[in-house]
Amino acid sequence: MTIRLILPITVLALTSLQTLANEVNTSATLPYQVLTTLTNGTEIRNGGYGSAMTAHPSFGDHFYALTDRGPNAKYQGPEGKGKIFPTPEYTPRIGLFRYSNGQITKVKEILLKDPQGNAVSGLPNPKGMGDTGEVAYANDKSVLDTDPYGIDSEGLVALKDGGFWVSDEYGPHIVHYNQEGLELERINPFGTGTGGRKLPAVFANRRANRGMEGLAITPDEKVLFGIMQSTLYNPSKKTITNKNLTRIVSFNIETGKTQQFIYQQEANNLSNSEIVALNQQQFLVIERDGGFAGGKGKKQAKYKRIYKIDLHQATDVSGDVTSPNGLRVNGKTLEQMSWQELANQGIKPVTKILVSDLLVDMPTPYPHDKLEGLWIRNNNQLAVLNDDDFSVAAKGEHVIQKVLPANQSIDQNTLYILEPK
Template structure:
């Protein structure tokens, strides 16, 4: 069962202990978790551009979150590829030269959040990358990027990332997963690419170090949505947002079948496990490690509570354990992966998988965020900051405060699909116990 925080608990002051001596602040000063109301606290933002009264914001810091590895009260939050608008099966990019980035934030003792700095991603030569799709052979999803005029086709970016998962290492470097390839990229402390891991068959610069080939069959725009590192910093653990289209969307038997992949940083060895979603086509939006085998994950739908019966909206955080799950890796690392009676895993039912001896990860509900807070008005719960052994901060992806209108126009994003006079959606930090 989940454990919700009462308002009294939220308003209590919780001492964390002394800060690491690596912190910029005085190490002799205790950091205390400040008072945060159920309504949360907004992250700061700037405006990238304003057109026809619509603000495109920077903003966007909510695709993932992770604790600063040494400084208590500080966290990192990740943007994705930048503001993008549906245009048929393609995308319009209102700010096409936007560089995906990490924001370094601090939760101050007065309950406000400040941005300490930004880390922009660059390629191995130190040139800033974009969020535009990859070219064919390098992890392309089939999407074509257009300028706002809906005519000009934007060039693809070999190093482009739709960044979604984030790990901060003690040496100052970062690992980031994405939705294109999907790729997992190692960046140095300044955001410069060190290594790029891609599924076997996708061109990259990691030599023989590859992700499983089957991940290339990801549902476009629902790739590796979350990334974690085990506490011993030996193993990356990524979670796919949704069911793979393996071998195609039309042949998927059950849209609750999703995959988790582990990558041994030293050896490059991988393993794969299955996770069963609560509802078909849900989104696994985040993963964070509690131990080498236990993790917190976000599983959510895409609904707003202002548009839907609140009891039907799902913004859940689960505790999962992979220790007794079956490794479903394919020994030959083929594009379609391990087969069950001649079918791919995604062509199989859970009954068929069970009969074949395949055990998914175990899961228990840790937090129902709507029940814990009384409401959670955002559609995209995507980031978890692990604060201590039983406290987390959660952050939403605000889509840079824009979304798609009926004519593929750029319109302001509010916390409802139907209203245009409510608060603009913004990255907001909430704190709960689990």
């Protein structure tokens, strides 16, 4: 049975979830600039701020939004499967925005930098440092260099001291930046980052382009929680059988202690693209597919949902954190076990309750493919934001304009405010 609920008036009420339903009160687009225009007329826009969104710790009408690695499109090139980066010099960045009187203005942007203060790129990492097997190509199809500090940034936490934590899809990395965007620490499964601390080794089995998509921090700013976008290829793509199991990892910032929990998606190969803490044990999570409202066939959207999850009864499935496959049961990894097998072993996923289905609760179904940003605004509203992919998509070997099937408009970062009825 599906339970449909609405957002209550306070964060405290959000944790208890009174029975009401969401409606969209208003929407507004984020400002953008044209980075470049390709010879086929495609505008590459900056833009691109929807990979994550989080509240400003002090100002209720301000929010931060994050770009990913930069404009890119799928490409099967002579050196292997990868991505075309039409603007490879692009630096991933954090934008600070103000929402007031139905309008959004950009206050400033913070470019991400390595420990020496050099702007980083969004290009893939070298082997052994977060390499996913993706080859980076320039627009002329030549092969680009790797970047040891490159980041495909997807999750964002804003701290009270002005700094940030960012999670990504390469390593996956969790990176601590100061208020100027300077890297202070980089945590990954390999121990190759600044400071050398590690995530559990099993996370190196992340699927390319589906790494640590969401990042949250507890209200006391002591523990980070990262959620993987999709099922780990653990031990390999060919051998996994449970394709709707994703992992959540916690990281105690002071001690480095980690815990792991599993999350059951509604269908195979969906995406968990954001997580926001309500308290130490309860979170809001986005679960979505890659389709569009008005899309055809496999591109038809079915899942654009926000769930409240609870860790209270969930099993810590950490096992040996140094093992490349993590916890095994009867010789199987968790990704090789059915939900019934897991239950038989007493392994429980996080509990989840549907908060909002944006394909049903909005006056017109949510038109974007990538629902990725989630902001608890002024304690009584939720806001969501899409990743517009810098307004570009791929068609064969070409980069083209990204257009929404529902209304034939160019995709653009759009903030939707959800309020109680």
